[in-house]
Amino acid sequence: AQSVSQHNHHVILSEAASLELGCNYSYGGTVNLFWYVQYPGQHLQLLLKYFSGDPLVKGIKGFEAEFIKSKFSFNLRKPSVQWSDTAEYFCAVNAGGTGGFKTIFGAGTRLFVKA
């Protein structure tokens, strides 16, 4: 069965600090990978995704993530965070190809950015 592990449940950073949120998944086949973000009081929304091609994908608001197949990882990064990045971030995976389409989510990481 698929599973997703996010290593940090809470992260506190100062503005302009660099961010890296870890995500590892367990699934032996082709995968589609996602990061979602939930800003305070807002809907959960898609931040970026990977399904094929360049393993370094760029999303909205300066975020990027790198798919490392050998490590089963899809870490989220941002070179310089802003106070407005305070949110909860979720990594998610579903099976690519002809596998099932259910998406499994990690437990989430709450990021607080100090102004």
Place this chain on the structure above:
Amino acid sequence: SQTIHQWPATLVQPVGSPLSLECTVEGTSNPNLYWYRQAAGRGLQLLFYSVGIGQISSEVPQNLSASRPQDRQFILSSKKLLLSDSGFYLCAWSPQGRKNYGYTFGSGTRLTVV
């Protein structure tokens, strides 16, 4: 453009009462529909999904059920609520056959069972 509506936003119900949460999607046809429950520190737990009218798959044995009476309507129900049913419920949709598209989520319902 596609939109997803979910209501009510908040609900306080007594133990043993029935439940009905509704989700509707506009601007697309034959979507995959999902009900998730979000618990603090535990991420999103998939409860039910549907690939078409009347087709419901349950992921977790529980006190809840789901129905899809129309193509773009997804309902989460319970006959008798338990305290443990309290939580934040999210509806989502994705296009049929496009697993790499990602989900679009509704605004959620905060259910408190008292």
